[in-house]
Amino acid sequence: MNIVSAQNLSLTFQTNDGPVHALKDVNLDVQKGDFVSFIGPSGCGKTTFLRCMADLEHPTEGTISVNGMSAEDARRKRAYGYVFQAAGLYPWRTIGGNIRLPLEIMGYDKADQDARVSRVLELVDLAGFEKKFPWQLSGGMQQRASIARALAFDADILLMDEPFGALDEIVRDHLNEQLLHLWERTNKTICFVTHSIPEAVYLSTKIVVMSPRPGRISDVIDSPLPRERPLDIRDTPEFLEIAHRVRDGLRAGHGDDV
Amino acid sequence: MRNLLPILTVVAAIFVFWYAAAVVLNAPWAKDKAQRAGVELGFSELVSDTWSQDKPKLPAPHQVGAEIWKTTGAMVAKGRAFSKRSLIYHSWVTFSSTALGFLLGTALGIALAVGIVYNRTMDMSVMPWVIASQTIPILAIAPMIIVVLNAVGISGLLPKAMISMYLSFFPVVVGMVKGLRSPSGMQLDQMRTWHASSSQEFWRLRLPSSMPYLFTSLKIAMAASLVGAIVGELPTGAVAGLGARLLAGSYYGQTIQIWSALIMAATLAAILVALIGVLQRITLKKMGMAQ
Known part of the structure; x- marks a missing residue:
């Protein structure tokens, strides 16, 4: 079943310097349970595409369906959880309070809220931090809390926009590993935007390579790696081969202007 | 409490300036009075006069303090805290x-x-x-x-x-x-x-x-x-x-x-x-x- 399906999707921003083609004729299907990474240089439209799925941007041409309905309906039905680049936790709420926020908004009852908060805190390895305020946590922990917040309600899709972009590599490796575990345990469909080739190859079942001006898909790679992935899989020839293909795709998309 | 000293220094400076200004501003009236009475004023008499006039151009801090006390603390002591003079x-x-x-x-x-x-x-x-x-x-x-x-x-x-x-x-x-x-x-x-x-x-x-x-x-x-x-x-x-x-x-x-x-x-x-x-x-x- 197609969870996300985009047909001839284009998005043009009108700016003072003339139109900017953020996305041009993008076609993509994402199956249920997929872990899809979007990789490409800045300006290739990967974040814009994710925002189109989330109904935060509106395509100027083409159609996109999410969970079998329009992106707007999917947003209204709360079909996805969205993790932004920054954790964006409210400083006046505790970690528990932050995770409870979408639950309050969606009208879950009190007992259910409590159960969900402790379950997702467990899931992201933050049990015991419920009463702490965001500033008492490190950047990596804050980002985990924000992932917990996106997992707390019943959405089958997780959209992640460079969630680990601001973290150092050691923390990032650790969180990547945790994210894979989480994906396995929750059986969600994940769309993940990243700058990093190893991150994309390590995490994904499907890698979408994008290129800029206009933003378009230049290659879609179905990963042959098994779903079970220890960190040292990154040293295997299969892994390096895929990474090589991604790099080629990025280079080809760039043309001569690098 | 480490900012107490700077605050007190500023307050002290204000008081010094205030007293000095009171002397300068109220001196003409004091001299005028003395001249009409035919008395010669020494410096200390001049200063004490400028700090104790009834209607000075600039009242000295202790005069203002006394007036405030008279119309607040003293009234409270007399049990008339909310009288029209308070x-x-x-x-x-x-x-x-x-x-x-x-x-x-x-x-x-x-x-x-x-x-x-x-x-x-x-x-x-x-x-x-x-x-x-x-x-x-x-x-x-x-x-x-x-x-x-x-x-x-x-x-x-x-x-x-x-x-x-x-x-x-x-x-x-x-x-x-x-x-x-x-x-x-x-x-x-x-x-x-x-x-x-x-x-x-x-x-x-x-x-x-x-x-x-x-x-x-x-x-x-x-x-x-x-x-x-x-x-x-x-x-x-x-x-x-x-x-x-x-x-x-x-x-x-x-x-x-x-x-x-x-x-x-x-x-x-x-x-x-x-x-x-x-x-x-x-x-x-x-x-x-x-x-």
Whole structure:
């Protein structure tokens, strides 16, 4: 079943310097349970595409369906959880309070809220931090809390926009590993935007390579790696081969202007 | 307590300057008196005279202090804290219109800010009027407000409070518009992804985000409210309040009375602003935002 399906999707921003083609004729299907990474240089439209799925941007041409309905309906039905680049936790709420926020908004009852908060805190390895305020946590922990917040309600899709972009590599490796575990345990469909080739190859079942001006898909790679992935899989020839293909795709998309 | 020494140094410097200024400003009158009496004044006699005149141009600090004590502490000791001669009574009168005006101004300011943030028409149209309202000299408009309100049968506390409100809503509007708009685009997008209603967005995101801005504005608004209340007492022939004391003092050349009313007003303002500071610290601490 197609969870996300985009047909001839284009998005043009009108700016003072003339139109900017953020996305041009993008076609993509994402199956249920997929872990899809979007990789490409800045300006290739990967974040814009994710925002189109989330109904935060509106395509100027083409159609996109999410969970079998329009992106707007999917947003209204709360079909996805969205993790932004920054954790964006409210400083006046505790970690528990932050995770409870979408639950309050969606009208879950009190007992259910409590159960969900402790379950997702467990899931992201933050049990015991419920009463702490965001500033008492490190950047990596804050980002985990924000992932917990996106997992707390019943959405089958997780959209992640460079969630680990601001973290150092050691923390990032650790969180990547945790994210894979989480994906396995929750059986969600994940769309993940990243700058990093190893991150994309390590995490994904499907890698979408994008290129800029206009933003378009230049290659879609179905990963042959098994779903079970220890960190040292990154040293295997299969892994390096895929990474090589991604790099080629990025280079080809760039043309001569690098 | 490490900032106690600098504060005391500044206070001491002010006192030295004040006493010196009192000597310089009051000396002509002292010399005049001495000349008419045919006496020659030595330096120490001149100084002690300038610091103890009945109607000096600039009363010395201890004279003002004595007057304040006479009209506050001494009255309390006699059990007449709220007699018409007591500065406590006059401060209370001014305080009540300050407080009412401050509350009205804060309410009006927040209401306007919410309107400006949520309504495009108000966003385009209200701010210029709000700014224009503050360019009108309050001294010119205060008698009008009192006369007009009197004509429709409103008198007493409310007209004065309206003048306080007129001055105090402005900083609240400006601060709250900024505060309610302080959530980042990302935070607002996040609310959209949860399909939050406007009221949920307001109560859970915009209002809490605006708190630090609100308290800063409230401090300015409180001080402006007090000015408004005093100005409201000046042109209206009010018989009570610090403004009335100031006016009566200037009619009869009672400079000591004027200065003691001024010091009282300054003290009142300091206390009220400090109260807001305490409220701010408690609120932000409760919100986990005071680190």
